[in-house]
């Protein structure tokens with residue numbers, strides 16, 4: 567049956583079909599490439615070493631000097647349960663995303679004057695991308711977040 571249909575197709579139609587199939591197969595690879603360009607969670611885990619003296623993520627994360635950061639991407643500042651924030655960070659009501667985290671980490675006082683977080687030191691833009699991808703990989707309960 568398939569062969570009969572194939573035989574009736576012109577070479578040009580067959581080439582077009584092959585091209586469509588190739589495009590279909592390659593599309594996910596191209597999108598995967600974009601995700602990596604946005605940030606690599608595995609590399610971000612290494613960058614998170616700079617935060618770990620004060621912050622935890624993952625299923626067993628607790629509030630330390632700083633609040634636990636599970637689900638922090640998309641979270642409003644000052645809302646981790648059980649953590650006592652500075653009035654400044656609560657009042658700021660910042661929604662944490664790539665850009666707000668990048669700005670806060672680079673200059674905490676510039677983003678929320680009066681915050682108790684001190685700058686962990688300068689991070690390269692690629693480090694920030696990777697760090698945010700790593701943080702985004704944790705849901706609010708510390709489990710693996712569905713891929714974004």
Ligand code: HEC
Nearest residue numbers: 616617620631632633643644645651652655681682683686
């Ligand atoms: C020396 C300790 C320390 C280090 C290191 C540190 N932080 Fe913090 N961080 C804090 C404290 C304390 C707060 C809470 C500040 C407040 O209440 O004003 C905080 C708050 C935050 C918040 C806001 C969380 C919320 O729930 O609103 C984010 C986001 C954050 N830190 C990210 C980072 C990242 C990313 C790093 C590493 C690059 C880092 N921090 C390194 C101490 C630290």
